[in-house]
Amino acid sequence: MPLLGCIADDFTGATDLASTLVRQGMRAVQVIGVPEDALPEADAVIIALKSRTIPAREAVLQSLAACEALLAAGARQILFKYCSTFDSTEHGNIGPVAEALLKRLDAPFAIACPAFPTNGRTIFQGHLFVGNHVLNESGMENHPLTPMRDANLVRVLGRQSEGSVGLIPFAVVERGAGAIRAEVTRLRDANRRFAIADAITDAHLMALGEACANHALITGGSGIAMGLPENFRSAGLLPAREDAGALPEVGGLCAVIAGSCSRATLGQIGLARDHVPTLELDALATPDAAALAGEAKAWMAGKLDAARPIVIAASAPPERVAALQQRLGREAAGLLIEHAMAEIAAALVQAGVRRLVIAGGETSGAVVQRLGVHALRIGAEIDPGVPWTHATPDAAPEGMWLALKSGNFGARDFFLKAFA
Ligand code: ADP
Numbered sequence: 268m269p270l271l272g273c274i275a276d277d278f279t280g281a282t283d284l285a286s287t288l289v290r291q292g293m294r295a296v297q298v299i300g301v302p303e304d305a306l307p308e309a310d311a312v313i314i315a316l317k318s319r320t321i322p323a324r325e326a327v328l329q330s331l332a333a334c335e336a337l338l339a340a341g342a343r344q345i346l347f348k349y350c351s352t353f354d355s356t357e358h359g360n361i362g363p364v365a366e367a368l369l370k371r372l373d374a375p376f377a378i379a380c381p382a383f384p385t386n387g388r389t390i391f392q393g394h395l396f397v398g399n400h401v402l403n404e405s406g407m408e409n410h411p412l413t414p415m416r417d418a419n420l421v422r423v424l425g426r427q428s429e430g431s432v433g434l435i436p437f438a439v440v441e442r443g444a445g446a447i448r449a450e451v452t453r454l455r456d457a458n459r460r461f462a463i464a465d466a467i468t469d470a471h472l473m474a475l476g477e478a479c480a481n482h483a484l485i486t487g488g489s490g491i492a493m494g495l496p497e498n499f500r501s502a503g504l505l506p507a508r509e510d511a512g513a514l515p516e517v518g519g520l521c522a523v524i525a526g527s528c529s530r531a532t533l534g535q536i537g538l539a540r541d542h543v544p545t546l547e548l549d550a551l552a553t554p555d556a557a558a559l560a561g562e563a564k565a566w567m568a569g570k571l572d573a574a575r576p577i578v579i580a581a582s583a584p585p586e587r588v589a590a591l592q593q594r595l596g597r598e599a600a601g602l603l604i605e606h607a608m609a610e611i612a613a614a615l616v617q618a619g620v621r622r623l624v625i626a627g628g629e630t631s632g633a634v635v636q637r638l639g640v641h642a643l644r645i646g647a648e649i650d651p652g653v654p655w656t657h658a659t660p661d662a663a664p665e666g667m668w669l670a671l672k673s674g675n676f677g678a679r680d681f682f683l684k685a686f687a
Pocket of ligand 1: 527581582600
């Protein structure tokens with residue numbers, strides 16, 4: 268019976284959350300999509316949806332179905348996980364999904380806290396920062412699917428919600444769990460449905476987690492999960508675990524595929540280019556998924572190795588992304604490349620790749636679907652928020668390792684470090 272039931276709006280975000288929970292001593296399994304069978308055994312089950320950019324109504328239905336499965340399995344608390352850069356369109360889906368979950372859980376209020384200080388995402392006076400930049404000057408304003416042009420999350424969530432949105436400011440969070448609890452009561456009495464919670468350090472996230480021990484629903488990035496395992500331990504529900512992240516060993520070849528156009532991924536490809544065989548596909552020159560996949564398959568022959576990866580990337584800088592989108596439309600451009608990357612991943616696994624890094628949230632979703640991955644057991648982290656995971660997909664039933672990297676995550680040498 269899981270203690271914590273989580274609903275994540277994309278695959279890499281789900282992994283990042285699961286990793287946070289493993290680090291805090293919970294065994295975590297990530298399930299791909301709403302499962303038809305019984306949920307796997309774990310302290311925390313994370314249902315990974317691909318609902319970040321689909322129409323809001325559809326995202327609500329999928330999230331409610333996930334919530335139902337988690338409640339049926341016995342989950343005592345529900346966490347709705349979204350991106351630490353609050354990735355969403357003007358119409359949602361964070362607000363509509365959170366409101367539907369509150370209603371299902373018969374709860375009046377939830378906090379919203381995407382902060383992840385370890386990765387440079389902090390919130391002050393409701394404004395989200397990525398490193399030294401406000402969200403809307405961080406590169407996120409150019410995201411292919413969810414351009415974020417407002418750093419004021421009280422305003423952003425307010426535009427997506429029917430209920431009103433308040434703020435738990437730094438001055439309150441800094442004073443700890445007791446002060447946060449009092450502020451939550453005040454906000455609830457003032458008919459706020461949500462409050463953006465400021466958080467600049469992990470200590471703030473721990474205090475917020477402690478303060479929300481009795482909340483039916485918590486919403487935020489993976490950071491907000493940091494304080495939750497301790498709530499279950501101190502309630503006597505979770506034993507102390509040393510080996511929460513142990514994974515079965517695998518042998519086989521190594522590869523990286525990248526469909527993220529985020530700054531961090533572009534930097535990682537730039538570094539990999541100097542050290543390992545790297546193919547950069549040009550979707551503007553070849554706007555056809557099958558042709559791109561064919562090019563990659565021809566190129567990879569003879570280059571695969573067990574000691575170092577090859578890198579295959581469709582990623583491009585903002586002006587080239589914009590050019591392709593102008594030609595094909597935003598959605599069609601994204602889908603074309605996701606199809607190509609999924610096809611390339613299948614070819615890599617067929618060629619014997621058993622350790623595969625995938626850069627990009629949407630890209631990871633497409634690849635995992637294509638490989639027939641149903642669940643991921645979460646292991647040790649390569650960089651903050653990105654663990655190796657073990658899966659037994661249809662394409663490699665004997666088992667393989669996958670690392671699903673959110674576009675903006677990971678150090679510059681991530682693609683090399685993962686295999687070192
Ligand atoms: P991130 O984690 O950085 O957000 P995603 O994979 O979620 O990365 O999103 C990146 C999107 O951009 C995907 O839909 C991908 O197919 C698309 N994409 C990748 N390369 C290009 C390109 N060269 N031109 C246009 N779109 C691209």
